[in-house]
Amino acid sequence: MSTLEIKDLHVSIETDQGTKEILKGVSLTINSGEKHAIMGPNGSGKSTLASTIAGHPRYEVTSGTITLDGEDVLEMEVDERARAGLFLAMQYPVEVPGVTMTNFLRTAKTAIDGEAPKLRTWAKEVKGAMDQLKIDADFANRNVNEGFSGGEKKRVEILQLELFKPKFAVLDETDSGLDIDALRVVSEGVNRAHEANDMGTLLITHYTRILNYIKPDYVHVFVDGRVAEQGGPELADELEANGYDRFLSAAAQAS
Amino acid sequence: MTEQINKTEDPGVIQEILDNNPELNAIGAYEYGWADPDSAGANAKRGVDEAVVADISGKKSEPEWMLKLRKKGLKYFERKPMPTWGPDLSDIDFDNIKYFVRSTEKQAQSWEDLPEDIRNTYERLGIPEAERERLVAGVAAQYESEVVYHQIREDLEAQGVIFMDTDTALKEHPEFFEEYFGSVIPVGDNKFAALNTAVWSGGSFVYVPKGVHVEIPLQAYFRINTENMGQFERTLIIADEDSYVHYIEGCTAPIYNTDSLHSAVVEIVVKKNARVRYTTIQNWSTNVYNLVTKRAVVDAGGTMEWIDGNIGSKVTMKYPAVYLTGEHAKGETLSVAFAGEGQHQDTGSKMVHMAPNTSSSIVSKSVARGGGRASYRGLVQVNAEAKNSANSVVCDALLVDTISKTDTYPYIDIREDDVTLGHEATVSKVSEEQLFYLMSRGLAEDEAMAMIVRGFIEPIARELPMEYALELNRLIELQMEGSVG
Numbered sequence: 255m256s257t258l259e260i261k262d263l264h265v266s267i268e269t270d271q272g273t274k275e276i277l278k279g280v281s282l283t284i285n286s287g288e289k290h291a292i293m294g295p296n297g298s299g300k301s302t303l304a305s306t307i308a309g310h311p312r313y314e315v316t317s318g319t320i321t322l323d324g325e326d327v328l329e330m331e332v333d334e335r336a337r338a339g340l341f342l343a344m345q346y347p348v349e350v351p352g353v354t355m356t357n358f359l360r361t362a363k364t365a366i367d368g369e370a371p372k373l374r375t376w377a378k379e380v381k382g383a384m385d386q387l388k389i390d391a392d393f394a395n396r397n398v399n400e401g402f403s404g405g406e407k408k409r410v411e412i413l414q415l416e417l418f419k420p421k422f423a424v425l426d427e428t429d430s431g432l433d434i435d436a437l438r439v440v441s442e443g444v445n446r447a448h449e450a451n452d453m454g455t456l457l458i459t460h461y462t463r464i465l466n467y468i469k470p471d472y473v474h475v476f477v478d479g480r481v482a483e484q485g486g487p488e489l490a491d492e493l494e495a496n497g498y499d500r501f502l503s504a505a506a507q508a509s
Numbered sequence: 510m511t512e513q514i515n516k517t518e519d520p521g522v523i524q525e526i527l528d529n530n531p532e533l534n535a536i537g538a539y540e541y542g543w544a545d546p547d548s549a550g551a552n553a554k555r556g557v558d559e560a561v562v563a564d565i566s567g568k569k570s571e572p573e574w575m576l577k578l579r580k581k582g583l584k585y586f587e588r589k590p591m592p593t594w595g596p597d598l599s600d601i602d603f604d605n606i607k608y609f610v611r612s613t614e615k616q617a618q619s620w621e622d623l624p625e626d627i628r629n630t631y632e633r634l635g636i637p638e639a640e641r642e643r644l645v646a647g648v649a650a651q652y653e654s655e656v657v658y659h660q661i662r663e664d665l666e667a668q669g670v671i672f673m674d675t676d677t678a679l680k681e682h683p684e685f686f687e688e689y690f691g692s693v694i695p696v697g698d699n700k701f702a703a704l705n706t707a708v709w710s711g712g713s714f715v716y717v718p719k720g721v722h723v724e725i726p727l728q729a730y731f732r733i734n735t736e737n738m739g740q741f742e743r744t745l746i747i748a749d750e751d752s753y754v755h756y757i758e759g760c761t762a763p764i765y766n767t768d769s770l771h772s773a774v775v776e777i778v779v780k781k782n783a784r785v786r787y788t789t790i791q792n793w794s795t796n797v798y799n800l801v802t803k804r805a806v807v808d809a810g811g812t813m814e815w816i817d818g819n820i821g822s823k824v825t826m827k828y829p830a831v832y833l834t835g836e837h838a839k840g841e842t843l844s845v846a847f848a849g850e851g852q853h854q855d856t857g858s859k860m861v862h863m864a865p866n867t868s869s870s871i872v873s874k875s876v877a878r879g880g881g882r883a884s885y886r887g888l889v890q891v892n893a894e895a896k897n898s899a900n901s902v903v904c905d906a907l908l909v910d911t912i913s914k915t916d917t918y919p920y921i922d923i924r925e926d927d928v929t930l931g932h933e934a935t936v937s938k939v940s941e942e943q944l945f946y947l948m949s950r951g952l953a954e955d956e957a958m959a960m961i962v963r964g965f966i967e968p969i970a971r972e973l974p975m976e977y978a979l980e981l982n983r984l985i986e987l988q989m990e991g992s993v994g
Binding site: 308309310311312331332333335336337341342344347348350351352353358361362365366397414418 | 940941942943945946947948949950951952953954956957960961963964965966967968
């Protein structure tokens with residue numbers, strides 16, 4: 255059983271207008287096997303939280319802590335976080351020209367596990383995971399994300415999630431830009447990884463529709479860099495019915 | 510499979526080499542920097558004059574016309590000014606260079622016949638192994654000024670393919686030399702081609718008869734051992750009508766405190782409908798000035814392909830050229846350059862369209878890091894009457910950090926209206942987002958960087974024979990180690 259703990263996290267970025275604080279004291283605890291959904295309007299800092307957990311250099315943590323089973327995550331390099339068991343399914347996965355998916359997946363798996371995967375079982379595992387995510391076999395020989403559609407990129411992120419078997423996964427708007435079939439396929443992939451590895455999941459989304467497939471244990475409403483309200487799955491239903499207005503006006507009053 | 514082995518074993522192997530050769534640490538990760546005990550080189554004369562030229566010619570018992578040509582080359586060399594339009598060459602001290610070093614008296618037919626130190630050198634470079642594994646159809650190994658080992662497969666010999674060192678070929682097949690030597694690159698073409706003509710020694714001669722396809726590459730390996738040595742090999746390749754050959758050369762040298770000079774001339778004659786592919790992976794140590802003239806003339810329907818990899822050297826100036834003299838002749842250059850700390854790679858290509866319906870393309874990829882400088886310099890010339898000719902140039906540069914430099918000098922000289930030209934140039938930096946993506950998948954920063962660089966040059970690496978592509982990837986990994994910091 256593992257725990258990812260975020261305490262009073264403050265994060266800033268540099269903009270043309272100077273330093274801007276995006277996260278203003280976020281606290282969140284995720285245990286193995288739990289599914290947490292973070293919902294909130296655009297610009298509320300959801301993706302900043304995702305990128306900060308993964309260690310993107312653009313985001314500066316000004317105070318607060320992130321720990322994984324007590325280990326200081328903020329002290330770790332980006333690659334060390336991956337090897338410690340954190341995974342970020344990105345909103346905009348980048349292209350890496352000239353590097354095939356096959357090469358990339360094997361290299362990354364080797365880096366994360368500290369040893370090369372067994373050749374025969376690995377090929378099977380990749381093939382099986384691709385089949386389940388309905389990714390065409392051709393993709394193995396294509397360059398990483400190069401020329402992939404938005405939906406294909408997201409499937410490939412979930413492919414990695416299934417193959418790399420992290421302890422905790424952060425899914426940054428994985429549902430955006432997916433049609434209903436793709437949404438189901440991708441959600442099933444997340445659920446499989448969850449079941450197989452007792453993975454803890456932090457699901458970041460605007461919309462409630464992905465929550466029909468990935469049932470959250472906890473829902474956190476994110477407004478203006480803070481968690482405005484927490485609750486169970488019923489909170490998502492309320493958001494579905496009433497939107498974010500209630501929270502937005504509360505935030506406006508507070509500031 | 511191979512990649513996995515590299516992953517697990519490489520660091521150990523590299524460390525071992527570094528432990529045994531502490532001097533390597535100082536310059537980075539150059540792997541081929543050991544030197545053999547230098548008996549022949551130590552006593553060689555420095556500087557060049559008519560006596561040196563006559564001495565080289567005399568030792569080789571050359572025909573009178575060659576001696577005359579050498580002397581002419583010397584005159585041109587002395588008369589021509591140093592080129593100042595490219596990299597800084599002002600540190601070359603021609604009087605301090607040893608122009609001819611004979612390392613062994615006799616050319617060997619088997620590796621066992623070579624002196625032990627020379628044999629060990631090639632074993633460490635993996636050349637005999639490539640021959641044993643039949644990855645190549647013929648091997649030439651040049652050590653210092655002369656070819657010390659030579660072998661060609663018997664079946665090729667039976668088909669009339671000639672592959673031998675240029676000195677021997679001049680003796681045994683003088684008719685080719687009277688007709689072609691200096692016909693593609695004239696004696697006074699440029700200062701360094703003139704110098705090569707004056708003091709040339711070694712190199713390969715290849716003749717492929719009509720209709721013969723040499724399916725497995727011929728390989729030459731050039732090694733400089735002596736400090737301040739000048740290596741001036743001269744290569745002449747003649748592909749007769751409808752024939753095909755792929756020739757590969759590799760180059761290494763030890764690391765010394767003072768500079769060496771490599772100034773080769775390569776002439777290639779591609780006859781009607783023949784095709785020649787010439788692949789170079791140049792990995793000279795970073796104290797070698799590599800100033801090379803390479804040119805091919807291509808007759809109707811023929812194809813010349815230059816695949817030119819420049820990883821090592823202090824300064825390289827090399828612009829493989831194709832003169833398209835017959836209709837429907839084709840020229841292609843794929844060039845990849847890697848400029849690390851203290852290196853200036855000034856490379857590119859020349860395409861000269863001299864007949865109608867000729868086509869050419871140049872693809873150049875360069876990577877600069879650690880303050881290195883990678884320049885693309887190319888010429889596309891279309892003569893009047895070369896109607897319906899087409900050329901495309903693509904040059905992409907990748908900068909790994911902010912202290913390195915890249916620049917582009919595309920020259921275009923068009924004297925015909927009916928042509929199609931395309932030119933694209935891009936400069937990119939390794940993006941923060943790419944690095945973040947790969948690192949978030951567990952790759953350390955230098956591994957991520959190496960993966961991006963390998964991907965960048967992949968369009969060229971895939972044109973190489975497998976073992977060379979792996980070698981190129983490995984060289985890049987070595988170059989990228991410690992690139993982060």
